[in-house]
Amino acid sequence: MNAEHSDATLIVLLQRIALKDEAALKSLYEACAGKLYGLALRVVSHREFAEDALQEAFLNIWRLAPEYSASLSPPMAWMGLIVRSRALDLLRRRAAARTHLTQEIDVTLADTLQSDDPTPLDTAQASEQAWALNQCLGRLESKQCEVVKLAYMRDLSHSELAAQLQLPLGTVKTWIRRGLDQLRLCMARFA
Numbered sequence: 001m002n003a004e005h006s007d008a009t010l011i012v013l014l015q016r017i018a019l020k021d022e023a024a025l026k027s028l029y030e031a032c033a034g035k036l037y038g039l040a041l042r043v044v045s046h047r048e049f050a051e052d053a054l055q056e057a058f059l060n061i062w063r064l065a066p067e068y069s070a071s072l073s074p075p076m077a078w079m080g081l082i083v084r085s086r087a088l089d090l091l092r093r094r095a096a097a098r099t100h101l102t103q104e105i106d107v108t109l110a111d112t113l114q115s116d117d118p119t120p121l122d123t124a125q126a127s128e129q130a131w132a133l134n135q136c137l138g139r140l141e142s143k144q145c146e147v148v149k150l151a152y153m154r155d156l157s158h159s160e161l162a163a164q165l166q167l168p169l170g171t172v173k174t175w176i177r178r179g180l181d182q183l184r185l186c187m188a189r190f191a
Helices: 003-018 022-044 047-067 075-113 120-138 142-153 158-165 169-190
Strands: none
Touching: 003 022, 003 047, 003 075, 022 047, 022 075, 047 075, 120 142, 120 169, 142 158, 142 169, 158 169
16 A cells, blocks of 8 residues: 555545544554554653553544644644644643642651751752843843842942942943843743
């Protein structure tokens, strides 16, 4: 069976499925499930999850078949996209469930340990904030960035900065104020 004939057969099956023909869905499943399962397995890397993703994908194919257009996409590409989307959704749901569990564990540990030392969650959040700050500092004009870094990393006053950089005090104050305003806006996007 050549690829064109195979595509033609799949297109006819999808057209029949659009009319809610259950036998056509069964035929489509028998013709394509192996390849689509392989795709799902590559995405989720776990047999049971791949089976779940494939089942959800065929439910979506049943529901979305009236929207399929052979002129826009070959049938296997269209179905592959559905399988891939369902597999990624399944991974996201599982990750969200694991995140919820780890948050519960972090709360329990925090209640149990009652320490002033930073928790792993604190460390991760600080690392994310440092990364965001670095990104935002990189967006400032070079002079503003230099003045803000000197002011806060070396703990220099405005007048000390003005003397060190040989700039008027008002210029230094303006650059710091504008730089901090831009940093505030930028950091708000990461929050």
